[in-house]
Amino acid sequence: MSDVSEDEDVEEQPSQRVTVKQRDPDSGLPMVIEVGGHYTAGKPFIVEKYDTIMLHSEEGVPYIGVVMDFSEGEDEARPGETEVQARMCWLYRTRDVKGPAKAAVGEMPVVVRRAALSAAPTSGGGDKGMFQEVLVSNHADVVSAACIMHHIRVWCLPDERLDPLLVPAVAAGSGPPPGAAAAAPTAAVARSALLPGFVARRLYNPEKSKLLPLGKVAPAVAKREFKPWVGEMVSELLRRTQEQLPGAMAGWVRLCAQRQARYS
Numbered sequence: 001m002s003d004v005s006e007d008e009d010v011e012e013q014p015s016q017r018v019t020v021k022q023r024d025p026d027s028g029l030p031m032v033i034e035v036g037g038h039y040t041a042g043k044p045f046i047v048e049k050y051d052t053i054m055l056h057s058e059e060g061v062p063y064i065g066v067v068m069d070f071s072e073g074e075d076e077a078r079p080g081e082t083e084v085q086a087r088m089c090w091l092y093r094t095r096d097v098k099g100p101a102k103a104a105v106g107e108m109p110v111v112v113r114r115a116a117l118s119a120a121p122t123s124g125g126g127d128k129g130m131f132q133e134v135l136v137s138n139h140a141d142v143v144s145a146a147c148i149m150h151h152i153r154v155w156c157l158p159d160e161r162l163d164p165l166l167v168p169a170v171a172a173g174s175g176p177p178p179g180a181a182a183a184a185p186t187a188a189v190a191r192s193a194l195l196p197g198f199v200a201r202r203l204y205n206p207e208k209s210k211l212l213p214l215g216k217v218a219p220a221v222a223k224r225e226f227k228p229w230v231g232e233m234v235s236e237l238l239r240r241t242q243e244q245l246p247g248a249m250a251g252w253v254r255l256c257a258q259r260q261a262r263y264s
Contacts, residue, residue, distance in 0.1 A: 016146040018084045021046065030070035030084055039149040047086075047145075050236045052154040052198075055088070055147040064091045064152060064198070066233060068140060075144075084145040089233060091134040091154065092204050099209030105135075135204035136214060136237065138230045153197035155245070156237040158215025164245055165195045168253060195245075195252055203234065214238060 017036035024031050037043040047053065047067060055063040065088035075083035094105050134154065155165055203212045205226075212220060214234050221231030 016148065017044075018145045018148075019044075020084060030072065033070060033084055033145055035145065035148045045151065047148060047151075050233065050240070052091070052152050052237075054149045054152050055143065056149055057147075062149060063088075063147075064093075064134060064154075065089055066091065066136070066237065068229070068233065070145065071142065073142075085142050086145045086148065087140055087142050089140045089230075090137050091198075091200065092137050092139075092206070094133055094135065097135065097204060097209075097211075098206070101204060101209040101211050104211045132198055134198050134200050135202050135211070136200050136234060137204045137206060138226055139206050153248075154200055154237070155195065155197050156200045156214055156234070156241045158201075158238060159213050160201055162194065162199070164241075165199065167195055167249070167256070195249055197248075200237070203230070 016038055019034040020030045020032075021034050022032035023029060032046060032048045034044050034046055037045060049067055049069060051067045053065065053067060055065065057063050068087040068089050071085045071087070072082050073085050075081045097105050136156070157164060201214060203214055203217050203226075204210075205212070214237075217226065217234040218231050220226055221228060
């Protein structure tokens with residue numbers, strides 16, 4: 001899914017222990033799993049349907065996707081043994097979009113900066129401080145659950161408006177800390193006053209190279225332009241964002257206030 005630059009190191013995937021914590025009472029298939037914490041400071045974590053996660057890639061650039069369901073199949077690394085497998089719906093990075101959709105991506109400014117605690121623009125490159133936009137897709141594959149690295153936060157919005165993710169100006173850093181002189185507003189502040197995490201606003205169909213706002217997926221499913229599972233997934237992702245956003249915003253504003261208070 002992602003091209004790897006020549007200077008990126010490709011690391012060998014460590015062995016991740018996967019334990020089934022809950023099975024479907026009818027089919028017997030895994031519903032909830034626990035993944036060993038190689039990437040999370042040794043702390044195992046729970047993974048279930050519709051979780052957004054990052055996965056190890058032998059190409060070097062981690063994949064990101066949505067868990068659709070689990071199954072069990074033959075472990076290719078250990079013949080005769082079985083392993084837990086996950087069906088993943090992939091989230092595409094905007095740089096991975098191809099064909100006519102690539103031009104369409106450019107018609108809507110891509111979100112590229114994470115919320116900042118200062119009015120000063122961040123210098124340097126790399127992923128630190130980045131708020132990267134991703135595209136939900138209708139492309140799914142089955143992979144080993146041992147590839148799962150950790151959860152990621154993806155805010156899914158029905159249209160192009162970013163208002164739900166806008167952090168209050170003072171908390172975001174565009175206003176001065178208590179007792180400090182006012183800083184001149186900069187363009188960087190407007191771009192950076194967003195809640196941390198990834199953001200997804202569109203569905204990408206890689207086969208037809210088309211983009212569709214997430215809020216219009218349900219009508220498209222009704223017209224049989226997409227399979228029902230795509231509509232169910234998008235509806236759940238939008239619902240989770242709506243449910244989790246108020247608490248996440250309140251927590252981030254508190255953190256910003258605590259950090260700014262140090263300079264009062």
